[in-house]
Amino acid sequence: MTDKHDLLPMFKTVAARVDKRSFDDVTRASVITDLGVDSLSMMQIVGEMETELSIQIPDEDLVEIVTVGDLCSRVERRLV
Amino acid sequence: MAHPTTNLEERLYRTYMEFFEKAERERRWSVFDDIPWDKVNPDAPEDLALCAETFASVEMYLPDYVAGGINVVRDWFGRAWWQANWGYEESKHSLALGEYLVRSGKRTRTQMIELYRTLSEKRWETPFTTARQMTLYGVVQEQATFVIYCKHRDYAKREGDECLFSIYDYIARDEIAHTRFYQAVSEALLEEDRAGTLADLAFVFANFKMPGVDLVPDYDERILKMRSEGSVDRDLFIRKIYLPVLKFLNIGRHEMLSAQRAALEARPQR
Numbered sequence: 001m002t003d004k005h006d007l008l009p010m011f012k013t014v015a016a017r018v019d020k021r022s023f024d025d026v027t028r029a030s031v032i033t034d035l036g037v038d039s040l041s042m043m044q045i046v047g048e049m050e051t052e053l054s055i056q057i058p059d060e061d062l063v064e065i066v067t068v069g070d071l072c073s074r075v076e077r078r079l080v
Numbered sequence: 081m082a083h084p085t086t087n088l089e090e091r092l093y094r095t096y097m098e099f100f101e102k103a104e105r106e107r108r109w110s111v112f113d114d115i116p117w118d119k120v121n122p123d124a125p126e127d128l129a130l131c132a133e134t135f136a137s138v139e140m141y142l143p144d145y146v147a148g149g150i151n152v153v154r155d156w157f158g159r160a161w162w163q164a165n166w167g168y169e170e171s172k173h174s175l176a177l178g179e180y181l182v183r184s185g186k187r188t189r190t191q192m193i194e195l196y197r198t199l200s201e202k203r204w205e206t207p208f209t210t211a212r213q214m215t216l217y218g219v220v221q222e223q224a225t226f227v228i229y230c231k232h233r234d235y236a237k238r239e240g241d242e243c244l245f246s247i248y249d250y251i252a253r254d255e256i257a258h259t260r261f262y263q264a265v266s267e268a269l270l271e272e273d274r275a276g277t278l279a280d281l282a283f284v285f286a287n288f289k290m291p292g293v294d295l296v297p298d299y300d301e302r303i304l305k306m307r308s309e310g311s312v313d314r315d316l317f318i319r320k321i322y323l324p325v326l327k328f329l330n331i332g333r334h335e336m337l338s339a340q341r342a343a344l345e346a347r348p349q350r
Contacts, residue, residue: 018344039317040285040340043340047337048337048341056334059333062318063318063319
C-alpha cells in the first residue's frame with residue numbers, strides 16, 4: 001500500500017506530466033490555485049492519481065480540495 | 081462541413097421542436113409587460129449596476145453570436161432554426177438589462193448608445209470551428225452563464241432591487257433551457273460518435289473562455305468586481321459546471337482522462 005509519504009512525490013510527478021512544468025517546490029501546504037493549476041488540469045491530476053492507485057474519490061469530496069495536502073488526505077482515505 | 085446523417089438530422093429537428101413548443105407554451109416573457117419596472121431600487125450600489133452593465137455588454141455581441149453560430153450549423157435544419165430562436169431570446173436579455181440601467185437612473189440612454197458604439201468596434205469570433213465543438217461550447221457556456229446569473233440574482237435580492245432580481249430570474253430560466261437543448265443535442269452526438277465527441281468536449285473544456293473576454297472594455301477590472309459578487313472560480317467551475325455537464329451527458333470522469341490529456345497537451349503553453 002502507498003503510505004502517506006509517497007503521495008506528495010506522486011502528486012509532483014503527475015502534476016508535472018499534466019502541466020508540463022516542474023512542481024519540485026510543492027509541499028502539502030501548497031494551495032493548488034496558487035500553483036497556477038487550472039480547474040481542468042486539477043481534474044486531470046486527480047483522475048490520473050486515482051487511475052494509478054485504482055481508487056475513486058467521490059465527486060462531492062473533489063470540491064473541498066484546496067491544498068495539495070487535502071488531495072493527498074482524500075487519496076489516503078480511499079487507500080485505507 | 082460534413083452534412084449530418086438523415087437520422088441525426090431528424091432527431092435534432094424533433095429536439096428543437098420539443099424545445100420550441102415548451103418555450104412557446106411555458107417560458108415566453110415580455111420586456112414590457114412582465115418585468116416589475118416600478119420595483120427598481122435607485123439606491124442600489126453602483127457595483128450592482130456595473131455588473132448589470134457587464135452582462136449587457138456581453139449580450140450586446142448578439143449579432144456576432146448569431147452570425148457565427150448560424151453559419152456553423154446552417155446545413156442542420158433543426159439547429160439552424162434553433163439559432164434563430166436563440167437569438168430572439170438572447171436579444172431580450174440585452175434589451176432588459178439595458179432598460180434596467182436607464183430606468184434605474186444608473187446610466188443615461190446616451191451612455192448606453194456610446195457603450196454599444198464602443199463595443200461594436202470589436203467583433204466576437206467563434207471560438208471553435210465545427211458544429212459539434214460549438215454545440216459542446218454551448219453546453220459549457222450556457223451552464224456557466226446560468227450559474228453566474230443565479231448568483232447575481234441573489235446579489236440583486238440582497239440589495240433590495242426586485243426589478244433586477246426579476247430580470248436575472250427570467251434570463252437564468254432561459255439560459256438553463258438553452259443548456260438543456262445543447263445537452264440533448266450532445267447526447268445524440270455522443271451516440272453517433274462517442275470517442276470523437278469526447279475528444280471535442282475535452283478540447284472545448286481545455287480552451288474555454290467566456291465570450292466577453294478581450295472584447296468588453298475594462299473586462300479584467302469588471303471581472304474582479306463580479307467575482308466578489310459571484311463569478312466562477314475553480315471550486316464553482318468544478319462543482320456547478322464540469323461535474324454537472326459530465327453527469328448529465330452520462331460521461332464518467334475517468335472516461336474523459338484520455339481525451340482530456342490530449343487536449344491539455346495540445347493547449348498552448350501558458
